[in-house]
Amino acid sequence: MSSLGGRPRGSDMVFWAIALVVLANAVLFTMAWLGGTFGAMITGHGWHPPKWSLLSYWRLIRGETDTLWPGSSPFGVYFGMALFGVVLTTLIVLAGMKILGLRKRNEGLAKARDLRALAPAGIAKRARELRPSLAGMKDLAPDETGNLLGDLEPHGPELRSSFEDVELDLMAPRAGKSTGIAIPRVLRARGAVLLTSNKSDVYAVTRVEREQIGRVWTFDPQGIAHAPREMWWDMLADCATIEGARRLAGHFVASVNDDTTKKDFWISAAQNTLTALFLAASRGQASVSDLLGWLADPADRTPVDLLRDAQLHAMAEQLQGTVRGAVETRDGIYETARQCVACLLDPEILAWVTQDPYLPQFRPDQHVLGRDTLYLLSKDGGGSAAGVIAGLADSTMRAGVMAAERMGGRLDPPMTAVLDEAANVCRISDLPDLYSHLGSRGINVVTLLQSYKQGSRVWGEAGMDAMWGAATIKLLGAGLDDADFVEKVSKLIGQHDVSTISVSRSKDGSSRSTSYRQENVLPPDRIRAMPKGTALLLATGIRPAMIKLRPWFKEPDAARISAQAKQEVAAITERASAKLTVGTPPRPRMPAVPPGTPTHW
Known part of the structure; x- marks a missing residue:
């Protein structure tokens, strides 16, 4: 006898069985109802669906297609039902496989609930705490709240780092460092900007946009962008x-x-x-x-x-x-x-x-207080101006630290320093030590390297380890081929439980058991094979996450910026051609040798 208010277990099963049968019939009837109407339409009888009711369902079971779709061919009606059923079933299967694949691929990584601190609401709250100038502003533009990192795979949300984070990004060449990180950071920066590079691509895309915000200073001693000398630095x-x-x-x-x-x-x-x-x-x-x-x-x-x-x-x-x-x-x-x-x-x-009395002097102490942009361009290799570039970059960041101390401890708006190709053109010897406090001064440093070994060759193993530990945001992109480093990252991400179901059969029947084993969340081969445009996000205090970068050319204003970049590239090409036209002085010609003069001594 069941307890008071209870219900026998068998009645529950009957109830759910009846509900399942009713739901299945409703789904099948809806598919036939839509498919039959579609078949009648393609045979020339227009879109005239019958009434969705039990009577229509009964007539469909009895095969009365002429009553439901008057004048239509039964063959066309049944063909439409079959075609609609196949297409819908295929879509459902593909969607299910996609969802299961994404779940399996991202199993063990951070989900949206784990990244609330980097999501729009959390990062906006943090921005109000860090920037007194935002007090009283009801609606904040996204770029006022933090630096865009990308979108959490597979469906978001948008993730941003705070203005006190310092970042270290490791990606192979042509993996999206410029298009997905350097250019967006320069375009979206709200304060002063410092950029180092050995190429003119970031300069060409961002110069016109930054010129509309503040003054653009271009330090190009080796003619990377062939920019005319319009400044000097003491x-x-x-x-x-x-x-x-x-x-x-x-x-x-x-x-x-x-x-x-x-x-x-x-x-x-x-x-x-x-x-x-x-x-x-x-x-x-x-x-x-x-x-x-x-x-x-x-x-x-x-x-x-x-x-x-x-x-x-x-x-x-x-x-x-x-x-x-x-x-x-x-x-x-x-x-x-x-x-x-x-x-x-x-x-x-x-x-x-x-010193040049006819040109303006670049003053780092004034630059960090405004919204100007400083481009530091230099070649790498022999004869490069890397020492000068590193000196000017270091002087500017130290000026930012002193300005932050005068402002109460933090720059507002924050300064953005994108050190692209830092191991080649901006070898600041104590950069790993600077990482520990630049973020707290409102100076967002982003160091872009091709690999962990590249940084180790410049700052040593201990220095690179210090930079890795001090960076509160780390992005690992496509093309990391260092086996030892990738293995360490895989261990750092951790392991998760994977269930295995085994079935054993005997003459007495069959039994089913479930066992668990530990597997790496991301094996080294998957880290190495990450597709371009994606990156592994390692943020302090948060589980690792897989994100999709946001290249500048996929943003809403990409068409306008692209047109400006094309004009800038054309201007760079024209300046380069003009230099080649001027060329170097020709070698002096040797005087003609009189006939009979010996040519060998």
Whole structure:
């Protein structure tokens, strides 16, 4: 006897069986109702569906198609039903397979509920806490709340990082670094922008748009975009202190040293000598050309005298000790120092860091307070201006830190620093250490590298590990072929339980059991084979997630920006052609040799 208010178990089964039969008949009748109407229409009798009722259902079962679709061919009606049923069934199966495939592919990764802090509502709340200027604003534009990362696969939502996050992105060439990260960040930035690159693609797409927001400064000493020189930067301005001079010397040393963590005697001594010379030139109001002259002639006592005049006696004695040392040692140190600043021997590069009364001076301390854009373009390899580029980038970010301290601790609006090709053209030796506090100052740094090993070659294993640990947002894109690194990432993502159903049969019947085993959420081969345009998101305190990047050319205003980019590319091509037309002076022709003159001596 059942308990009070209860119902026998068998009655539940009968109820659900009846409900299932009714639902199945309703679905089948709806498919036949629509399919028959479609068949009658394609046979020329128009779209005239019969009344959806039990009577129509009964007539359909009895085969009275002439009553339901008067004048239509029974063959056409049944053909429409069959065709409609096949198409609908195929669509349902494909949709089911797609949903199951997506669930299986993203099983173990973060879902939308895990990423609430990066979703629109969470990131808007965080932006109001970080930016006092947003107080009182009811509706915030999405770009005012954070930096766009992409859309959570497969169906969103849109994810953004906060203005105190610092980012490290690892992607192979042509995997979407420029189109999906660098260009969108520059276009969407609300404050000052700093961009380093060894190509002109980001510059061509973003320059016109940024020019409508603020002033555009283009530092292009090697003609990447063939931009005319319309500015100059006082390279020695920050060298008035020993710290500033040593930092600038370190940038030049890093530009020729493959691993800044490994410095032999000559590299270390060259950096000390450059530090003293930079300090003497800054305190003595000398030019970069004067500094190059001191390097060419170690016996020149001018830098020693300038250091003594500035009451920097210890530095003066150290420099004088280097000059008075053994000739072989002194020449080795000075030659190494000359190699570090060899790019300044190029008059085209030297002009950008030499005072010019006819051109405006770029002031990093003023740049970080506005909405201007600074493009730092340089080639990589021999003869590059990487040391100058790294010095200017570092000076600008340090100016941002000092401005943030004056503003109460954080820049508002925040500054965006996109260090594209950082391992080639922007080797800031202590960049891993800067990562630990730049975000808290309202300076959003995005470092783009081709691989983890590329960063390790520049900053060493310890430095790259420090940068990896300090980056609160990490994006891993397509084409990561470093087996050891991919294996570590796979372990970092973790494992999940996978169920296996086994059935055993015997003469007494069959039994079914379920067992569980641990598998990697993303095996190394799947990480390596990630398609272009997608990235693995590793955010501090959140489970890893798979996102889809948002390339600039798929955004609503892509047509207008694309037209501007085409005009900019045409202008770059025209400037390049003009330089080729001017060309270099022809080699002098040798005088004609009189007949009979011997040609071999």
